[in-house]
Amino acid sequence: MSSNLGIPTRSENFSEWYNELVVKADLADHSSVRGCMVIKPHGYALWENMQRALDDMFKATGHVNAYFPLFIPKSYLEKEADHVEGFAKECAVVTHYRLKSNPNGSGLIPDPDSQLEEPLVVRPTSETIIWNTYSKWIQSYRDLPLLINQWANVVRWEMRTRLFLRTTEFLWQEGHTAHATFEEAEEECLTILHECYGKFATDWLAVPVVKGLKSEGEKFPGADHTYCLESMTQDLRAIQFGTSHHLGQNFAKAFDTKFQSKEGKLEYVYATSWGVSTRMIGALIMTHSDDKGLVCPPKVAPIQVVIVPMGRDEETREKTHGVSDDLAKQLREKGVRVKVDKREKESPGFKYNYWEMRGVPVRIEVGPRDLEAGALTVARRDTGEKETVALDNVVDRAFSLQTEIQDALFAKALQFREENTHRIDTWEEFQSVFAGEGGGGFVLAHWDGTTETEDKISEATKATIRCIPLEPLHPSDAEPGVCVFSGKPSKQRVVFAKAY
């Protein structure tokens, strides 16, 4: 707590810096319900901007939204063996449908007469309930493809929770598609990976991502294979940004979903599922933010420009407020999200810190002397740089800064990732990179492709295979070599990191 702004610095304690930033930037708060968070209005506005952009991308690629039940009968979850294995240990289970007065004490108890014959699970993900439904909707090749997305809350009972990163309940979208062939499902997975998630990470969140395939050990329970996007945090760990699963015919078989092909044959349907969640907000924070608080890419920032009018007396305030309102109006006409902070009891300095903590990309200061001089101070959040801008040019400058900041954040994050990505060929070096409590960055190393080696590496270093990149980060990454641990042949380098 040495920082005068009320949060530890990143170098002091990255973990505490994150925890306190989330609360002090008004993004989220702990609730009294174990592991559940309250998403505060500022954080929710950020989520809404992210949702809107993603939703537009889903629709542009042919998807529609729908809504499926929150509850999943236990027997559905049991139908796909790997799937239930993956989720049974973290399910919230509904067993009763009524409360009644406690006959042996005060308060209420679940009414024993209301016990459900079959317990219901609060969805940890919706493959099973959705494929139960699809099995009724799909009869013929003409019913395919089915390209459906759902925005929903899900529950996974987590023992150690952190705001946004890992909470018992979280918000997400989950796409569930049905296809006639393996190839079509594969194309869908990759469309989502590249055209939606990849573009969204890069163009909207300014977060550079490595796109790749998960190893067998890390793929989704019930999937044939899983694609993912991984980004790097400032404490040199990997954070999974989103996943896109090719489910093969596993769920179609579990829920007996067959279709009549063009040739009149009865075949099982191929499936995909894919999702991103409020966890992305954690990735966003850990990529860009600094010791002063949230740094938010302009394209998703709830407020893009804050205007701070000054003045100690009524007459001065009338002038500075008037100019501020006028600037705000002009900016809004250009589609910019603006806030004029007219609070009278707070000092300008307090307000600067306040909005810096909340990640507003651009601040315009409107003081009486500035007005006399005909030029205002415009400050950018990412670098802290201030410019003096002629009053007539302030709107244009605040507008053009949005793009500049968006681009600068991406460039900075990309440079950071490149500086902390290491190509390593010896086991000694590999171990030393991941030694200690720190992250270690991304290590591109050769791996023999076995789960056995993967497990041993992870045991020894806590680093895991984050992904097998689809495109080499450097052309040489795609060249064959020998496994950094076993010395056996390897086709290409893969990304190792300690992960959130």
Next chain:
Amino acid sequence: MSSNLGIPTRSENFSEWYNELVVKADLADHSSVRGCMVIKPHGYALWENMQRALDDMFKATGHVNAYFPLFIPKSYLEKEADHVEGFAKECAVVTHYRLKSNPNGSGLIPDPDSQLEEPLVVRPTSETIIWNTYSKWIQSYRDLPLLINQWANVVRWEMRTRLFLRTTEFLWQEGHTAHATFEEAEEECLTILHECYGKFATDWLAVPVVKGLKSEGEKFPGADHTYCLESMTQDLRAIQFGTSHHLGQNFAKAFDTKFQSKEGKLEYVYATSWGVSTRMIGALIMTHSDDKGLVCPPKVAPIQVVIVPMGRDEETREKTHGVSDDLAKQLREKGVRVKVDKREKESPGFKYNYWEMRGVPVRIEVGPRDLEAGALTVARRDTGEKETVALDNVVDRAFSLQTEIQDALFAKALQFREENTHRIDTWEEFQSVFAGEGGGGFVLAHWDGTTETEDKISEATKATIRCIPLEPLHPSDAEPGVCVFSGKPSKQRVVFAKAY
């Protein structure tokens, strides 16, 4: 099932007409989870349009969105006596957080070691969890008002369910606001009633509503008083469209939420809550739809114009598809939601029925002979009228029809309500209006203001007080009289009806 379109007519069986329409118009479907529905893409697109319009209204009146936990500790629900009384009997209760293999059989059971010390209730509404949070956020008058809305799913365990009208899980928005004074909270309630819900019903859904106060017997559990909006279905029943509750200081007292006033005194906060749900879709259907299926007001219709190109051979189709695409492009540029139905295996007649069932307001038929004649048929869904329109004017006509249909639907529904609203002064007449299985419409009658009389009337006729109108439907409704049942004095006429 006498209708050739696959649904019963309204006069044959209104209830079955509704049930089948919802499924066949692709709005929603029953799920395998008791009482829970699947909202299908067409129905969800309708909900999204409704959400967007309402959300804009909430934001325009100063509200922001946030998100609170799905789970409510049992003890929170117990804190407000009337509230828990109202909801305890329909709560889904989470008692365990893990499944494990059944040691005495196959499959999974809730792991006894994972039993929760305190059961969690799946939110039936969020007053308690939100006021538990507000009690931490509110200290001073400067923290007020707090104007927060949440879009969420809620669960109320219903024994008899119907798609949209009454489902165990449903989607809604719930506003929860905090104020320094009773008067401010009152103003908030009325802003929501008039500026948001009232305008939305009228201007967007074309549903005329009576706005009024609930009687003591019908108010929200935990409220000081409840405002509501009531509309009339085609089978002459009332359906509640939305509610806005003044909660007084009840929840502030239950959760010890005090603030320091400007004068330095510690006072309890005043609260409101208000909500509309997917139930509105039921009200919408029952107001406008007909024996051919859904009739949807253009402003919320997922598809506003469908274009049906014809042609039996490739060459003809090339022409009609080209013209259709061009019309679609022009309409989209005007902001119209358009679908071109190019399916080759389906006849034009099939397509007309298909899109009529799904409530598309305007259809444009593009046949080869129409093109030769330079004029197309434009059909409107609400009246079934067809016009021949010169090709050059088709876009403008399809566009102007959107407003015409929107207005016509409202006018028709209002006329229907007026024709079925009766001012009744004798108990005999009152009973005869509500005799039998039918609805009976709205009855404006005098009432002595007691719950006792209200209960007796309801027992005798199944009609209940839907609301005490804020504005008289006719000036004479506000004049005093004598209670239709007890003969005691009455201040004004109130609305009686059988309700959904």
